[in-house]
Amino acid sequence: MIVLGIDPGLQVCGYACMETSIEGEKLVEAGFIRTPNDLPLAQRLNRIAYDISEILENFKPDIVAVEELYSHYAHPKTAILMGHARGVILQKCAQSLIEVKSFSATRIKKSITGNGRATKEQVQRTIQTILMLAEMPEPNDVADAIAAALCCANSLQITNKI
Numbered sequence: 001m002i003v004l005g006i007d008p009g010l011q012v013c014g015y016a017c018m019e020t021s022i023e024g025e026k027l028v029e030a031g032f033i034r035t036p037n038d039l040p041l042a043q044r045l046n047r048i049a050y051d052i053s054e055i056l057e058n059f060k061p062d063i064v065a066v067e068e069l070y071s072h073y074a075h076p077k078t079a080i081l082m083g084h085a086r087g088v089i090l091q092k093c094a095q096s097l098i099e100v101k102s103f104s105a106t107r108i109k110k111s112i113t114g115n116g117r118a119t120k121e122q123v124q125r126t127i128q129t130i131l132m133l134a135e136m137p138e139p140n141d142v143a144d145a146i147a148a149a150l151c152c153a154n155s156l157q158i159t160n161k162i
Contacts, residue, residue: 001156002028004061005149006052007141008069008086011035013048014141017059018149025153027131028059030142041081045088052092063099065152066090067144070105103151108144111151123147 001021007014016030033051035044056064069079069086093100106116113126124136124143130150137143 001063001153002059002061003063003065003149003152003156004055004059005065005145005147005152006089007067007144007148008082008089009141010041010044010048010081010085011037012139012141013051013085013089014139014143014145015052015055016142016145016149017055017061018146018153020153020156025131025150027133027146030137030146032139032141032145041084045084048085049088049092052089053096056092056096056098061098063101063152063156064089064093065101065103065148066093067108067148068102068104101152101155103148103155105144108147108151111154112147 003018003020005016005018011034013033015032017028019026019028033048035047066086066089069082090100109118109123110116113122115122120140120143127133127143127146127150128136137146
């Protein structure tokens with residue numbers, strides 16, 4: 001099964017394509033979409049939409065795992081802007097008829113590290129260990145996308161066993 005993990009963001013949007021099987025998970029590719037701050041919002045969203053469409057076409061995932069939005073009361077504007085990016089991602093998945101699973105950041109962290117309050121570095125190091133990577137995945141947006149894909153793969157394995 002091909003699982004695509006996405007960490008939605010307006011400035012940096014991480015993605016990770018994982019191949020899962022009985023033997024385990026294999027990282028096919030991970031990267032990020034970056035949009036310039038000086039572009040108008042509509043153009044930034046269009047860039048994300050275009051790139052997500054390309055990623056979906058290239059990898060043909062069976063399922064997409066997207067991190068849910070987290071909003072801190074002190075930064076509501078950030079959540080709104082991220083919500084725009086997440087909406088574009090969800091629409092492109094729907095247009096491609098690909099199932100989407102949403103996971104909270106705490107669930108993703110708990111699935112990967114056993115601790116829902118793990119630090120970014122703990123998540124990165126755990127991913128490095130699980131996937132036997134030579135280096136920690138960076139930037140954080142890429143690590144978060146890998147973690148979302150792994151969390152989804154873990155939840156699918158649990159569901160299949162039940």
